[in-house]
Amino acid sequence: MVPVSxxxxxxxxxxxxxxxxxxILLVDGIGGLIVETEAYDHEDPASHSYAGRTARNASMFGxxxxxxxxxxxxxxxxxxxxxxxxxxxxxxxxRALQPMIGIEAMQLRRGVTAPKLLCGGPGRLSEALGVTGAxxxxxxxxxxxxxxxxxxxxxxxxxxxxxxxRATEMPWRFGLQGSAFLSRRFPDRAVPHAPARGRRCPSP
DNA sequence: CCCAAGATTGGCT
DNA sequence: GCCAATCTTGGGA
Numbered sequence: 558m559v560p561v562s563x564x565x566x567x568x569x570x571x572x573x574x575x576x577x578x579x580x581i582l583l584v585d586g587i588g589g590l591i592v593e594t595e596a597y598d599h600e601d602p603a604s605h606s607y608a609g610r611t612a613r614n615a616s617m618f619g620x621x622x623x624x625x626x627x628x629x630x631x632x633x634x635x636x637x638x639x640x641x642x643x644x645x646x647x648x649x650x651x652r653a654l655q656p657m658i659g660i661e662a663m664q665l666r667r668g669v670t671a672p673k674l675l676c677g678g679p680g681r682l683s684e685a686l687g688v689t690g691a692x693x694x695x696x697x698x699x700x701x702x703x704x705x706x707x708x709x710x711x712x713x714x715x716x717x718x719x720x721x722x723r724a725t726e727m728p729w730r731f732g733l734q735g736s737a738f739l740s741r742r743f744p745d746r747a748v749p750h751a752p753a754r755g756r757r758c759p760s761p
Numbered sequence: 762c763c764c765a766a767g768a769t770t771g772g773c774t
Numbered sequence: 775g776c777c778a779a780t781c782t783t784g785g786g787a
Contacts, residue, residue, distance in 0.1 A: 631781030680769050
């Protein structure tokens with residue numbers, strides 16, 4: 558398997574989010590298959606970058622291919638991959654993994670054993686992989702990160718994003734169709750979606 | 762300065 | 775299904 562290039566992230570966030578489904582994310586050798594992502598960009602009222610650059614979101618305005626890690630509700634860490642092209646301010650939130658490598662370590666960090674509860678949700682995923690604010694701004698092609706490109710296309714669905722109150726109509730949540738490791742099910746309306754060369758997810 | 766809201770989660774009714 | 779935990783940010787007084 559081949560690591561993804563930095564150029565992979567220098568595209569619109571929704572494209573990156575879609576193409577990340579089925580790739581493998583490891584942090585210090587622990588991780589699994591990315592099964593759920595969400596895209597955010599600078600024109601998006603739900604995005605941290607919408608109001609411009611602040612101390613918290615500075616990484617979103619840095620070069621693509623780096624991590625943006627922020628604290629959610631003062632409690633949980635959430636991992637994003639900085640993406641997009643000028644004028645920047647885009648990122649992809651990694652919402653769920655199918656655990657594959659280092660499951661025992663994840664269980665220890667999480668304090669639970671059920672596989673679906675290890676990495677099903679952005680806060681859980683960060684805890685299981687040991688991601689904290691210390692990794693904010695860190696390059697994704699350098700240790701401890703390893704992002705491995707998928708070798709085959711996978712069936713992807715898209716739908717509305719979760720946990721936001723603005724721009725809820727934008728279908729910028731992507732998931733591995735049929736995966737048992739999603740943080741939540743997609744609505745039945747969710748559009749089956751061909752990755753890579755397939756059609757784009759409908760824009761608002 | 763004060764305060765409400767938030768890209769969440771886990772526990773309890 | 776409802777709510778608390780916990781703290782940064784942004785908007786209003």
